[in-house]
Amino acid sequence: MNIAIITGASSGMGKEFAVQLDKSLGKTDEIWLLARSREPLEKLADSLRIKARVIVIDLTDETALKQFEEVLAIQNPKITVLVNCAGVGSHKFFARQSKEEIDAMIQLNITALTRMTMLCLPYMKSGSKLIQVSSGAAFVPQSAFAVYAASKAYVYSLSRALGQELKGRGITVTAVCPGPVNTPFLTRAYEDMSGFGALKKLTMAKTACVVKKALDDCKTGKSVSICGLPVKILYLSTQSIQNVMLKCFRPQPKASCHN
Numbered sequence: 001m002n003i004a005i006i007t008g009a010s011s012g013m014g015k016e017f018a019v020q021l022d023k024s025l026g027k028t029d030e031i032w033l034l035a036r037s038r039e040p041l042e043k044l045a046d047s048l049r050i051k052a053r054v055i056v057i058d059l060t061d062e063t064a065l066k067q068f069e070e071v072l073a074i075q076n077p078k079i080t081v082l083v084n085c086a087g088v089g090s091h092k093f094f095a096r097q098s099k100e101e102i103d104a105m106i107q108l109n110i111t112a113l114t115r116m117t118m119l120c121l122p123y124m125k126s127g128s129k130l131i132q133v134s135s136g137a138a139f140v141p142q143s144a145f146a147v148y149a150a151s152k153a154y155v156y157s158l159s160r161a162l163g164q165e166l167k168g169r170g171i172t173v174t175a176v177c178p179g180p181v182n183t184p185f186l187t188r189a190y191e192d193m194s195g196f197g198a199l200k201k202l203t204m205a206k207t208a209c210v211v212k213k214a215l216d217d218c219k220t221g222k223s224v225s226i227c228g229l230p231v232k233i234l235y236l237s238t239q240s241i242q243n244v245m246l247k248c249f250r251p252q253p254k255a256s257c258h259n
């Protein structure tokens, strides 16, 4: 059975990935939609052309992840696309953030994304696509978004390195790095939207555009997907040295072929 898996599918970009993949996926039997909120997942599942499976899961819960691992072992699917989209952000100075807010970002954006990648990779074969939703915040440290930006830098760095490691297996990895996108994320991240600057408002992207660009870039095997000129400029000005370093330390083909 060929499946696509999307985390964070109940809202924003995850939901949009499901809608656009539903229209563009070829030989895929099911789309698995993961998040904690059952109702929006079921509504989305009903609207899709491809058969969808709703998996209500808190990705920060180790027991739930173990159960998901068992489901994969029983079903033994081929995962053609994995979109790790679930993520949270909290926009506040570090000293004002609670332990719970900081833990939530680290556990979901870093630990859960890494665990999902680990759990799914054995089921991905040549031609499979791994889409990791990072952020333009990955490119520069951000005051008042310190932990969030650092967590997205982790996603970006992991994705770029994994992309090199998985080349030998024919699996592409695309780090999606948008600037501000018009989703519920922003009202959840900002207690007070007055902290959301004029420049950010001006550069805000549409969810559908970011997702379309991500899927187009993943089809052509691009390692980084950036929608919009302002983030592209930020990326180009910060990443040239990293790109050179990555190419210098590319693993030998033998080291990249493991299951």
Ligand SMILES: NC(=O)c1ccc[n+]([C@@H]2O[C@H](COP(=O)([O-])OP(=O)(O)OC[C@H]3O[C@@H](n4cnc5c(N)ncnc54)[C@H](OP(=O)(O)O)[C@@H]3O)[C@@H](O)[C@H]2O)c1
Residues within 6 Å of the ligand: 007, 008, 009, 010, 011, 012, 013, 014, 034, 035, 036, 037, 038, 057, 058, 059, 060, 085, 086, 087, 088, 089, 108, 133, 134, 135, 136, 177, 178, 179, 180, 181, 182, 183, 184, 185, 186, 188
């Ligand atoms: N919007 C932006 O400006 C922006 C910019 C750059 C990058 N991003 C990144 O884009 C990704 C998607 O965000 P979005 O903008 O689409 O925000 P969103 O609408 O708030 O979606 C976040 C998704 O994550 C899920 N989620 C949250 N906690 C979870 C948990 N513990 N377990 C499982 N699922 C969980 C939510 O579903 P439930 O609440 O139902 O669990 C929801 O489906 C995130 O990784 C975010 O960091 C967003």
